[in-house]
Amino acid sequence: MTETIAPDEQHNFETFRDCFSEPVLKALSKPIDKPKKKKRVPRKSKDGKTRVFRKEEKAETRHAVSTEDDETSAEDLGEFIDYLSTLIFPSLPPDLRTLSYSKYRDNANLQNRYSTPLATSTETHLLNLIPPPALDSLSSYALLPSPPDPLDLHHFFTPVLSSYIATATAPPPIWSSTRTSACELCARDWIPLTYHHLIPKSTHDRVRKRGWHAEERLNSVAWLCRACHSFVHRLAGNEELARGFYSVELIVGGGIDGDSEKREVVEAWIRWVGGVRWKSR
Structure with a gap:
């Protein structure tokens, strides 16, 4: 009980x-297995003619x-x-x-x-x-x-x-005025939110040096549930997040290069975790 x-x-x-x-x-x-496409490999047969065979490559596992x-x-x-x-x-x-x-x-x-x-x-x-x-x-x-x-x-x-x-024990964040009512990824509105630095703080010195973003963008945040927050940090390293995933739209779209595999992973995660809800109290 x-x-x-x-x-x-x-x-x-x-x-x-x-x-x-x-x-x-x-x-x-x-994790699910996504097999790669078969690679066309030219080989010579016994009669000396060149023929193209399809070679099965190792299945690629993605999260x-x-x-x-x-x-x-x-x-x-x-x-x-x-x-x-x-x-x-x-x-x-x-x-x-x-x-x-x-x-x-x-x-x-x-x-x-x-x-x-x-x-x-x-x-x-x-x-x-x-x-x-x-x-x-x-x-x-x-x-x-x-x-x-x-x-x-x-x-x-x-x-x-x-x-x-x-x-x-965390003090109220200075970005509290930007707080949303629901997680900006999974859209669950019955769950506590955390703020995710869209440009991770550990990269700020490098961002300034390389001129990747304007100074005023450095402290931009997204409001995410803890599960989605952790998922984003598993999706890419801090430098990759800073360069290519610095908005919610870019996270959902697979980054600045539109990586289709990452986009599929994000979409699958959002569909799945969005259905995880607690009993009403």
């Missing part, structure tokens, strides 16, 4: 659920999502994420469930306890609180081995907890 979320913890619960969903969606989005039974699988996955989040979140300490920017800023104990990267003692304590039914469910989906060892739990849950803490 899942726990009931207290009204004053609802906002943080939604943030936690979004952070928790990101590794689950990443792990369960399936995309399975489109089989998309609607059903997305709905089931949304319920799975919602169920596990409702199991795990209430098991966290009360001060973590109600964490906020102002509380964190004004409380040295919270800063010592929940500064990231998490101290080993804090991490161990939090991982030990995760309910066994949640671990069993993750094992049944092959997201964790059965039984998971401490290193397995560290690799899966520590990024989730760190992401939740960073989001819950």
